[in-house]
Amino acid sequence: MNKHSVHQLILEKLQADLEVAQRAAQTAYETATHEENIAENKYDTLGLEASYLAAGQAKRVEEIRQSLVLCQNLTLRPYDEQQGIQVGTLLGLEDDEGRQQWLFLGPDAAGLKVYLVGQLITVITPRSPLGKSLLGKFEGDEVEIVVAGTRQQFAVTEVV
Structure with a gap:
């Protein structure tokens, strides 16, 4: 097993996940702000539901972005027989x-x-x-x- 290859695969997967989440967040935002989703009465909640979804999607994008940055900033070091298992192992x-x-x-x-x-x-x-x-x-x-x-x-x- 090569941990540098594994690390690269993790970065690629996070980048792909981020792109998918960004597209989903954009679609949810467009749905929430579309004129057809303006509430016509107090029981018409489609716009409200779409705004909740858009907020959740935006939060997910930020979580993935944060994970990606932390993983990009990870410096892989050779296994240290004195320290044992550490982050990056x-x-x-x-x-x-x-x-x-x-x-x-x-x-x-x-x-x-x-x-x-x-x-x-x-x-x-x-x-x-x-x-x-x-x-x-x-x-x-x-x-x-x-x-x-x-x-x-x-x-x-x-x-x-």
Whole structure:
């Protein structure tokens, strides 16, 4: 696995998501401000609903833009054997049932998924329970988190 390739895929995905969100926000704004959507009586709420949608779309655009900027400003460093897992680390995990997954510990964009050579890689952040538990860990270490009352254990199998 190459974390520079993963980072580039994340940036490309965020850029594409931003473009889609901007188009959706523009369409919602145009719908909200179109003359046909002016309320004719107190029960005519199409314009109001469209304005709520436009506000939500604008917020989503700003969230993606912020994620993109944070990820663009991320300086990828080689894995440091002294510090362990840090933001910008690509790592493999295995749960106690033998299922493996690849994660990229990013500054933002939690939940974003990209594929590199057919392998799914999920972005997590230090704000998540798993991300917080992984900080400072090393290859071979185990981490344990409790989610909704269920204890989950993972072994760090590979660190890039």
